[in-house]
Amino acid sequence: MCLAIPGQVIEFVDAEMQLARVDIAGVRRVIHVGLLLPDGLTVGDWVLIHVGFALSKIDDEEAQRTLLFLQQLMGDELVDELQQIAESRVE
Numbered sequence: 001m002c003l004a005i006p007g008q009v010i011e012f013v014d015a016e017m018q019l020a021r022v023d024i025a026g027v028r029r030v031i032h033v034g035l036l037l038p039d040g041l042t043v044g045d046w047v048l049i050h051v052g053f054a055l056s057k058i059d060d061e062e063a064q065r066t067l068l069f070l071q072q073l074m075g076d077e078l079v080d081e082l083q084q085i086a087e088s089r090v091e
Helices: 060-074 076-087
Strands: 005-014 019-024 027-032 046-050 053-058
Touching: 005 027, 005 060, 019 046, 027 053, 046 060, 053 060, 060 076
Parallel strands: none
Antiparallel strands: 005 019, 005 046, 019 027, 046 053
16 A cells, blocks of 8 residues: 655755755655746645655645544554654654
């Protein structure tokens, strides 16, 4: 099963490498946004992220629905996973 999770762009960190920092339910990570740059991407936009790549831009309503769905589906497992990600040094 493949899972894409919503994240909100909070800053662009490297234009040449097409990297941006996103907030994923309170966890901040740097991801590759090059697939979306031709169509335009700005700070505050929501994106669906899979294995460190932004795959598509989504609106705020869809981001909130998806996060709620994941919380309902995964429950405490999602909380545990986000905590492990927050404690890791992947950047």
